[in-house]
Amino acid sequence: MDQHIAGAIENINPPGTTVMRSRKSQGVVRRLVSIIVQRLALAVASLFVVSLIIFGSVTLLPGNYATAVLGQSATPESVAAFERELGLDRPAVERYVSWISGAVKGDFGASFTSRGDSKRYVSAMVAPRLFNTMFLAAIVAIIAVPLSIFLGVICAFYRNGWVDRILNSTTLTVISVPEFFVAYILTYFVIMRDNFVMTGWAQALPTWLSEWLATGFAAIPAFPILSDVAPDMGFIDRLWMITLPALTLGLVTVAYMMRMTRAAIMNLLATPYVEMAHLKGVSPFSIIVRHALPNAWGPIAYVVTVNLAYLITGVVVVEVVFVYPGAGQLLVDAVRSRDIPVVQACTLIFASAYILLNLVTDIVTIVTNPRLLHPR
Amino acid sequence: MSTDTRGFEARQKGGNLLEIRDLRIDGFSNDTWHKIVKGVDLVVNRGEVVGLIGESGAGKSSLGLAAMGYAKPGCKITGGQVLFDGEDLVGCSEKRLRELRGNRIAYVAQSAAAAFNPAKRLITQTVEAAVCKGLKTRDEAEADAIELYRKLQLPNPEQIGYRYPHQVSGGQLQRIMTAMAMICKPDLIIFDEPTTALDVTTQVEVLASVRILVEHYHTAALYITHDLAVVAQMADRIKVLRHGNTVEEAPTSEMIADPKEDYTKSLWAVRNLYKDPSERDSVLLRVQNLSASYGQHKVLDDINVDLPRGRTICVVGESGSGKSTLARSIAGLLPPTHGSVLYEGKALPGDLQQRGRALLKKIQLVHQIPDTALNPRHTVGEILSRAVQVFKNLRGAALVAETVQLLERIELGETFYDRLPSELSGGQKQRICIARALAADPELIICDEVTSALDQVVQEGILKLLTDLQRQLGVTYMFITHDINTVQAIADEVIVMKSGRIIDQGLKTDVLAPPYHPYTELLLSSVPKMETGWLTGILEARSAAPSAVVSS
Numbered sequence A: 001m002d003q004h005i006a007g008a009i010e011n012i013n014p015p016g017t018t019v020m021r022s023r024k025s026q027g028v029v030r031r032l033v034s035i036i037v038q039r040l041a042l043a044v045a046s047l048f049v050v051s052l053i054i055f056g057s058v059t060l061l062p063g064n065y066a067t068a069v070l071g072q073s074a075t076p077e078s079v080a081a082f083e084r085e086l087g088l089d090r091p092a093v094e095r096y097v098s099w100i101s102g103a104v105k106g107d108f109g110a111s112f113t114s115r116g117d118s119k120r121y122v123s124a125m126v127a128p129r130l131f132n133t134m135f136l137a138a139i140v141a142i143i144a145v146p147l148s149i150f151l152g153v154i155c156a157f158y159r160n161g162w163v164d165r166i167l168n169s170t171t172l173t174v175i176s177v178p179e180f181f182v183a184y185i186l187t188y189f190v191i192m193r194d195n196f197v198m199t200g201w202a203q204a205l206p207t208w209l210s211e212w213l214a215t216g217f218a219a220i221p222a223f224p225i226l227s228d229v230a231p232d233m234g235f236i237d238r239l240w241m242i243t244l245p246a247l248t249l250g251l252v253t254v255a256y257m258m259r260m261t262r263a264a265i266m267n268l269l270a271t272p273y274v275e276m277a278h279l280k281g282v283s284p285f286s287i288i289v290r291h292a293l294p295n296a297w298g299p300i301a302y303v304v305t306v307n308l309a310y311l312i313t314g315v316v317v318v319e320v321v322f323v324y325p326g327a328g329q330l331l332v333d334a335v336r337s338r339d340i341p342v343v344q345a346c347t348l349i350f351a352s353a354y355i356l357l358n359l360v361t362d363i364v365t366i367v368t369n370p371r372l373l374h375p376r
Numbered sequence B: 001m002s003t004d005t006r007g008f009e010a011r012q013k014g015g016n017l018l019e020i021r022d023l024r025i026d027g028f029s030n031d032t033w034h035k036i037v038k039g040v041d042l043v044v045n046r047g048e049v050v051g052l053i054g055e056s057g058a059g060k061s062s063l064g065l066a067a068m069g070y071a072k073p074g075c076k077i078t079g080g081q082v083l084f085d086g087e088d089l090v091g092c093s094e095k096r097l098r099e100l101r102g103n104r105i106a107y108v109a110q111s112a113a114a115a116f117n118p119a120k121r122l123i124t125q126t127v128e129a130a131v132c133k134g135l136k137t138r139d140e141a142e143a144d145a146i147e148l149y150r151k152l153q154l155p156n157p158e159q160i161g162y163r164y165p166h167q168v169s170g171g172q173l174q175r176i177m178t179a180m181a182m183i184c185k186p187d188l189i190i191f192d193e194p195t196t197a198l199d200v201t202t203q204v205e206v207l208a209s210v211r212i213l214v215e216h217y218h219t220a221a222l223y224i225t226h227d228l229a230v231v232a233q234m235a236d237r238i239k240v241l242r243h244g245n246t247v248e249e250a251p252t253s254e255m256i257a258d259p260k261e262d263y264t265k266s267l268w269a270v271r272n273l274y275k276d277p278s279e280r281d282s283v284l285l286r287v288q289n290l291s292a293s294y295g296q297h298k299v300l301d302d303i304n305v306d307l308p309r310g311r312t313i314c315v316v317g318e319s320g321s322g323k324s325t326l327a328r329s330i331a332g333l334l335p336p337t338h339g340s341v342l343y344e345g346k347a348l349p350g351d352l353q354q355r356g357r358a359l360l361k362k363i364q365l366v367h368q369i370p371d372t373a374l375n376p377r378h379t380v381g382e383i384l385s386r387a388v389q390v391f392k393n394l395r396g397a398a399l400v401a402e403t404v405q406l407l408e409r410i411e412l413g414e415t416f417y418d419r420l421p422s423e424l425s426g427g428q429k430q431r432i433c434i435a436r437a438l439a440a441d442p443e444l445i446i447c448d449e450v451t452s453a454l455d456q457v458v459q460e461g462i463l464k465l466l467t468d469l470q471r472q473l474g475v476t477y478m479f480i481t482h483d484i485n486t487v488q489a490i491a492d493e494v495i496v497m498k499s500g501r502i503i504d505q506g507l508k509t510d511v512l513a514p515p516y517h518p519y520t521e522l523l524l525s526s527v528p529k530m531e532t533g534w535l536t537g538i539l540e541a542r543s544a545a546p547s548a549v550v551s552s
Helices: A003-012 A017-060 A065-070 A076-086 A092-104 A122-157 A162-176 A179-198 A200-204 A207-218 A235-241 A243-268 A272-279 A284-313 A316-321 A327-336 A340-368 B008-012 B060-066 B094-100 B122-132 B138-151 B170-182 B200-217 B228-234 B252-257 B262-266 B323-331 B357-362 B380-392 B396-409 B426-438 B456-473 B484-490 B518-526 B534-544
Strands: B016-029 B032-045 B049-053 B075-084 B105-108 B188-192 B220-225 B237-242 B245-251 B283-294 B297-308 B312-316 B338-343 B363-366 B444-448 B476-480 B493-498 B501-507
Touching (some): A122 A162, A179 A200, A179 A243, A200 A207, A272 A284, B016 B060, B060 B188, B105 B170, B122 B138, B228 B252, B228 B534, B297 B338, B297 B476, B312 B484, B426 B456, B501 B518
Parallel strands (some): B105 B188
Antiparallel strands (some): B283 B338, B493 B501
């Protein structure tokens, strides 16, 4: 084909193995760094736009915080005085500038629930909640991501076999019901551990079956139904407390990630290079792990990102079910009480999480795709 | 296998290596099973190269894969035996087949670009078969691979393996794939159209290196192709297949000199077509000092061309020479950075968006691959009547009548009106594409490699159709091709392009006759001829005068 390319190879590469290899890898690192710097700059720019949107939409929310707190009967004077105390009387641009300049330094200002001298700082309110959310998300991610990729590979390997069918129908069931339902089902099992014998089921079912079920339920550890973690708890205690929410979120995210991994691999099994690998006598499992999987990292990284973002920002329903003090609950409470600084802080943090995770996905996609990493 | 069959002597001794008996393969498509291979016998002796030729759909590839005990998804071997070294591969265990594949039987696929995993370095893929079977350590295998790269005359053999597939050219990939097949020194290699996707100058290099290796190691090979001239250079014996049946089989020299069956003769039909070139009367379209680029990369450099009215002008050159880009620039798909296109003396807007419908009507484009150019969910009638409707503003019965007339013009007829593209053969699809271009009553049709994806018999039909249409309608063709036989069959004038420049142009009889431009001579001499000693001759001639080989 391209004769000039054949010539180019000879010209570009000087002889001498070690020199050339190291020079080439340097080029790759430099390219990667420049891509990351570029994307980071883009991320900062998009965060700025997001902050404008957050501030704008919160300002546009109907209702007035002062009248809501003071009630309908408040005099205009007292409303004005209250607004002055909170700084709401200043023009929007000025408020935005002071908010964003503080936020850059990690200072999100004081909550509207501050009274007089006893200031409640937003950062102090958000930090422990955010830590809880991150802790839960990290535990789930550490277990769920490798597990789902492993299960996805297994499903692709035993495609249309019984392992694949069982895993597929189970995960389909899990993603077809809302996550709070999964949470309640898990809670129900734990409750049944102690109470099964007393239920109507135990009486109605044949004795052998209810005894068998009772032993089964008794085997379930006594997981705490309320994940009421305290700030001074040790690591192990914390882990124990969050078993059920982690299990719920794990089931839901594994389902998505596993199905996507399977689909991404299956898509590649009809490609000519997979057929070529068959004709080279490569074993079926090696074909999936060594030939299909390396080309599937892009879509897999994407679905992992979406699920990690969900773990950080979207788990409020599960937090409510298990009364877990996470950032999601804080945000919902703040919206209900119109505590604007907290709402703004939480949404900005969530947005940064999204942007950062997407940045990581982009980098994973580039690093795993030689076409992007090594130009012609 | 207890006996060592890899010894040089063992291979020279001869004897059956592969014996296929009454093989039957069925394929599943359109909800039914079809017979693809209907009872074929084939013998390959040790160290012998057997050529397998036939048009597409003849079952050559299925037969080639069956020789490895493999059937493509959707196909199954329904009967017969594949005896490799006395062992029947049909019904053999998967484990045993894996031991044989890549080790004692290897495969070289048609499209190297698709057959290499884009995510892995070339050398990793080259040595995989040897390493994963535990035959060699990784280091030994890599050293062997580099040695093979050197034998195959790849540039920079120590380094090229550490590149990724997208970083090397098609001809190099094809040679690396040959190295991949040779890594375990197999007894038998199946070559499945290894040079079909390459242009002539590259094809010669690949053919030469394949032959060097096969001769050096006395490897037996099954060489599948639809080009008789190519197989004549490689094979000791040739077998012709059609519709899954054997047509005839004979030693190469006998087959070339005296084919028994009419069908075999028709396989090189296109080589016997010739159009007497006629001088131009007037100029339809003039390209002046045209330059164009993709981003920073300049692909056309100061092109000056006249397209004569009612004639065919062929643009030839290897891939990457800018042939298709010139067509895209004329059609308005790639606005030029420099220069202009004059249509009947008036300047054409560079961008398609700025051309009026009357102007769009006059220039039509037919693409290389008809499968992707036709909407698979529209019937032939819908595809054609849409074009008629747009360009002629017809409705109702008049629209149907005009569409049917178009179908008759391309020798297909009314019965094709309700068919879907998937129900047509490659040649029929290409005819539909031509009909769609004709719907606009164009003055200029740009044909971009329209026959390259078709086999010779079908090519002949399309070329005859195009010539007839030109006689009836006076339409002008700009015909892009890399095949010199096609040029002989259809051209009045020829343009030779290389690296975005025009090397030579003029009347066909002037350009393709001595004295040649050196590059034109290289192109011409690279076209395989229908004689057994051609490759040997050309290689000797080029090694004697090395300047002719270095084409860049």
